[in-house]
Amino acid sequence: MPRTRLTPDALVSAAADLADEIGFDHLTLSALAKRFGVRDASLYTHLRGLADLQERVALRALGEWADALGAAIAGRSGHAALSAFADTYRSLATGRPGRYAATRHPVPPERLAASGEAARVVEVCYALLRGYDLSEPDATDAVRLLRSTLHGFSDLEATGGFTADRSLDTSWRRVVETLHHILTDWSKI
Amino acid sequence: MPRTRLTPDALVSAAADLADEIGFDHLTLSALAKRFGVRDASLYTHLRGLADLQERVALRALGEWADALGAAIAGRSGHAALSAFADTYRSLATGRPGRYAATRHPVPPERLAASGEAARVVEVCYALLRGYDLSEPDATDAVRLLRSTLHGFSDLEATGGFTADRSLDTSWRRVVETLHHILTDWSKI
DNA sequence: ACAGTTCTCCTAATGTCCCTAGGTTAAATC
């Protein structure tokens, strides 16, 4: 039977899906090779090794992140944009756990900078803040606060860090409303 | 030469130190055994295996976390307590990266509940909030917001998520001041 | 069409690590 030709792109896509299924830290070359009906050594024609694969998946996930968040805030501003942004962020984190973990995989700074993916995510954050009245350096601080809060909540939720007997959805809404308030009154605080 | 007798406790302590040196995800039974001049198989007398070690280190780190944060807020309240709490949190995260990563290692819920460590951390958070005027369910939401923000910032900082050319210390101070403001005016938001 | 080149995928082999099984010696108990 004719085997589908391997390409780095197809491998990275399949690896990202695999990571969502079994967890980013269980992503393995053998498992990926098995999925393509190929020996693990064969992957080295297309990838430099496991570290390379992990970094590629990380960059891919970062790019998808930027796309989804960008789409969420397109045509919206202020509270509506923040709310859509935040909900998209959290649903990606919980719905695509492998990709989410991948976004936190450390990628060598040069490589991260070379692909523009990380910058795109930050760019979307700044776009979101356009609906609020912030200028530098407040905007940078605000972006950092925003990312910290959304990321921290998603991460703690994902790793089971929240144990209290109260709806996470409700707390999440409260967090988003609080962020809205902060961004609105930033200069007064 | 007389070999120091192994104990689970000594192993976990050494493992935590090792994790700080080489990263929690590079913590390995072989490396730990080597540090004690012993074969890896010998560790199985004291530990059930790698997963067991990782979970023990996680619980140990959580306990140390609770101790340090508790000490930071002892005798302080309100802004002073929050500031000390936050700074301790961040310095632990950056100064003890292996232990910090360990605190995020997923531990089976029963085991986590059995050791009281996770509850102690949450307890310290609630103690911190005593200086602010919050009652349930606001307190739970506030704890979640607080932990999310501090954790998110620390994690993004640790994984190189912040790239803008602005002092992280400055942004951190701003984040802490913002949290103080939110906690103070919680009911008004 | 065909000879030569290139590139994909393969087999084989090495090293590291987790883990189990079973033995040996040193410590602890009676």
Next chain:
DNA sequence: GATTTAACCTAGGGACATTAGGAGAACTGT
């Protein structure tokens, strides 16, 4: 001092990552 207990060891298997080198398919130029 004899017996039991338990710490540590050697031996070995299985999963992965990785390298080296070979066979065959696909592409190139004539």
